[in-house]
Amino acid sequence: xxxxxxxxxxxxxxxxxxxxxxxxxxxxxxxxxxxxxxxxxxxxxxxxxxxxxxxxxxxxxxxxxxxxxxxxxxxxxxxxxxxxxxxxxxxxxxxxxxxxxxxxxxxxxxxxxxxxxxxxxxxxxxxxxxxxxxxxxxxxxxxxxxxxxxxxxxxxxxxxxxxxxxxxxxxxxxxxxxxxxxxxxxxxxxxxxxxxxxxxxxxxxxxxxxxxxxxxxxxxxxxxxxxxxxxxxxxxxxxxxxxxxxxxxxxxxxxxxxxxxxxxxxxxxxxxxxxxxxxxxxxxxxxxxxxxxxxxxxxxxxxxxxxxxxxxxxxxxxxxxxxxxxxxxxxxxxxxxxxxxxxxxxxxxxxxxxxxxxxxxxxxxxxxxxxxxxxxxxxxxxxxxxxxxxxxxxxxxxxxxxxxxxxxxxxxxxxxxxxxxxxxxxxxxxxxxxxxxxxxxxxxxxx
Numbered sequence: 032x033x034x035x036x037x038x039x040x041x042x043x044x045x046x047x048x049x050x051x052x053x054x055x056x057x058x059x060x061x062x063x064x065x066x067x068x069x070x071x072x073x074x075x076x077x078x079x080x081x082x083x084x085x086x087x088x089x090x091x092x093x094x095x096x097x098x099x100x101x102x103x104x105x106x107x108x109x110x111x112x113x114x115x116x117x118x119x120x121x122x123x124x125x126x127x128x129x130x131x132x133x134x135x136x137x138x139x140x141x142x143x144x145x146x147x148x149x150x151x152x153x154x155x156x157x158x159x160x161x162x163x164x165x166x167x168x169x170x171x172x173x174x175x176x177x178x179x180x181x182x183x184x185x186x187x188x189x190x191x192x193x194x195x196x197x198x199x200x201x202x203x204x205x206x207x208x209x210x211x212x213x214x215x216x217x218x219x220x221x222x223x224x225x226x227x228x229x230x231x232x233x234x235x236x237x238x239x240x241x242x243x244x245x246x247x248x249x250x251x252x253x254x255x256x257x258x259x260x261x262x263x264x265x266x267x268x269x270x271x272x273x274x275x276x277x278x279x280x281x282x283x284x285x286x287x288x289x290x291x292x293x294x295x296x297x298x299x300x301x302x303x304x305x306x307x308x309x310x311x312x313x314x315x316x317x318x319x320x321x322x323x324x325x326x327x328x329x330x331x332x333x334x335x336x337x338x339x340x341x342x343x344x345x346x347x348x349x350x351x352x353x354x355x356x357x358x359x360x361x362x363x364x365x366x367x368x369x370x371x372x373x374x375x376x377x378x379x380x381x382x383x384x385x386x387x388x389x390x391x392x393x394x395x396x397x398x399x400x401x402x403x404x405x406x407x408x409x410x411x412x413x414x415x416x417x418x419x420x421x422x423x424x425x426x427x428x429x430x431x432x433x434x435x436x437x438x439x440x441x442x443x444x445x446x447x448x449x450x451x452x453x454x455x456x457x458x459x460x461x462x463x464x465x466x467x468x469x470x471x472x473x474x475x476x477x478x
Contacts, residue, residue, distance in 0.1 A: 032109045035206070036082055038102050041072060041386060047099045048072030049255045050092055059087045061107065068092075068104065071255040075389050076382045085109040101201035182209040190214045195221075256351040267413040272449040275408040275420075276457040280465035282424055282439040288471065301369025305421070305441075306344060306398050310368050312467045313394060313419065314340045314360045315474045320460045324393050326414040327451055334451060343392035343412060344372060346379040347402075353379045354412060356392040400424060406442045416451050419464070420444035441468070 041048070052069035055061060061081040068079040089106040092098060180198055182190075189211055190197040200217045202209035242248045253261065285308070293303040301307070317324040317340055326335045340361045343354040355375045357368065378384050395412045398421040409420040424441040431438075445461045467473045 033088070034083065034085065034107050034109050035103045036105050036107060038070075038079070038098050038100050038104055040100055041070075041077060045072050045100070045386065047097060048077070050094050050096045050098060051076055053090070053092070053094050055087050055090065055105070057087050057090050061085060061087060070098070072386070075384045075386050077386060079104075081107070083107075083109050099201065101203075101207075103207060180209055181206055186211050186214060193218055254350065256353070260351055263413070264410050267410055271411050271413060273408070273411060273446055274449045274454060274457065276445045276447070276454070276461050277406060278443050278445075278458075278461045278465050280441045280443060280468040281429065282441045282468060285468055285471060286439055296366050296369045299366050299370065301366055301371075301373055303365065303369055304372070305400065306396060307365060307369045307372055308468075309396055309398075309419070309421070309464075310342055310344075310357060310360050310372075311365065312464055312474060313342055313396065315467060316460055316463050317394060318361075319463060320456060322451055322456065323417045323447070323460055325416055325451060327416065327448065337393050339393070341391045341393050343395035343415075344375070345395060345397040346376050348380045348382075350382060353384065353389070354392065354395055355379055355384055355388045356390065358391065394418070396421065400441075406444050408444060409446050411446050411448055416448040417457075417460075418446050420446065 038048075048070040049072075050068055051071040053067075054069070055067045061067060061084070063083050064080040066078045067081050070077045070079050085107040087105055087107050090104075091106070092102075092104050098104065180200070181202065181204075182197055182200075186209055187197050190200065193214070195214055195218050197209065197214070200209050200213055201207070203213050204210055282305075289303055289305070289308065296303040321336055322334075324337050324340070326337070327333075328335060339359065341356050341358045342360050343356045346353045346355060355378070357371060357375065360368065363371070375384075375388065378388065392412065392415060394415055395409075395418040397409045397418060399407065400421050400423040402423075404422045406422050407420050409418045411418050420443065422442040422444070424439050426437050427440045428435040429438040429440065430436075443461060443464065445457055445464075447457050
């Protein structure tokens with residue numbers, strides 16, 4: 032039995048991805064759940080398994096291709112057959128255009144009148160007739176587009192009437208055939224998607240000059256991660272009114288405690304870093320100031336307050352910035368968090384993060400202290416409403432009881448969404464973070 036394998040649903044709001052690796056070839060025998068592709072989607076690389084045992088008879092994509100949910104990736108012959116199954120498939124491919132018979136019908140003498148009733152003759156023949164005959168000739172003109180999708184004339188007319196491009200509609204029928212229900216579902220999906228920023232919020236892209244007039248240039252296509260980052264941050268920056276609050280925390284006492292207990296956590300397989308400690312500090316701050324643990328629904332003008340505490344940690348990798356999420360921080364101690372961050376950071380660098388690892392964050396921490404700098408203004412990771420930036424701590428003279436003492440001071444910057452958070456609340460939130468870092472006992476009192 033021939034089976035068309037379509038890219039399955041991968042997660043909420045995931046509509047497409049880039050083929051990062053192809054691990055099969057035509058004629059290969061595959062087993063159920065064997066990884067056949069690696070798909071890069073948003074900021075995660077996902078393993079795509081085979082749906083059943085069988086033999087690959089036709090491979091429809093290659094590495095680097097952009098694919099959409101529902102798109103056919105390969106065709107396989109189910110069962111444990113070998114090369115003979117692969118040879119048999121081309122012969123079975125011929126009956127595949129069975130669904131095309133209604134579209135070939137205009138050529139026949141009997142079905143011709145119904146076809147003309149649904150669509151005018153000049154439009155019916157140039158579009159419908161080549162559907163099963165001329166794809167090779169049409170391929171050069173539009174190599175990557177579905178210019179001749181399998182759909183009845185009535186479906187095409189319906190799509191035109193409601194303003195839908197029939198070429199973009201994923202078909203659910205045999206061979207990807209598109210029905211009226213598919214068109215309706217696609218139109219509903221478009222209406223449910225958040226609209227792109229418009230008006231003053233959407234900066235117009237200007238054409239770039241020809242830089243080659245002044246010297247040698249090189250163009251490189253953005254990676255999937257970089258494209259997603261650019262799109263998401265552009266949206267966040269143009270829709271969220273950002274304000275950044277700055278403060279400094281005295282880490283002198285905390286650093287002594289961190290060094291004192293670091294060996295114990297290291298023995299358990301973790302590393303007691305400032306980021307680990309900040310997870311618990313931010314958890315306490317989110318409980319004290321719940322507006323920082325919320326999201327805004329501008330369609331209904333409601334504020335969504337969350338009763339869980341998931342915090343994203345920005346990780347710098349050679350593939351770009353990734354923000355895996357540490358779930359249920361309130362239910363884990365410092366040792367557990369230290370071990371988990373160690374593991375999740377390594378997964379990010381190895382591009383082994385799952386979609387679940389990247390979703391569900393309420394607040395983010397971006398720590399650049401290991402690199403340097405005296406301060407920066409991080410961009411809020413929508414739909415979150417705040418993000419904490421951490422710069423490099425340094426020894427500074429601080430007046431204590433009338434005398435200057437050398438103290439380890441840590442610069443912090445809190446960017447927040449001014450639609451839900453007022454400046455005074457941001458100042459209180461960041462001051463609370465500083466006070467808990469300076470006197471950790473407060474966390475037990477307030478958390």
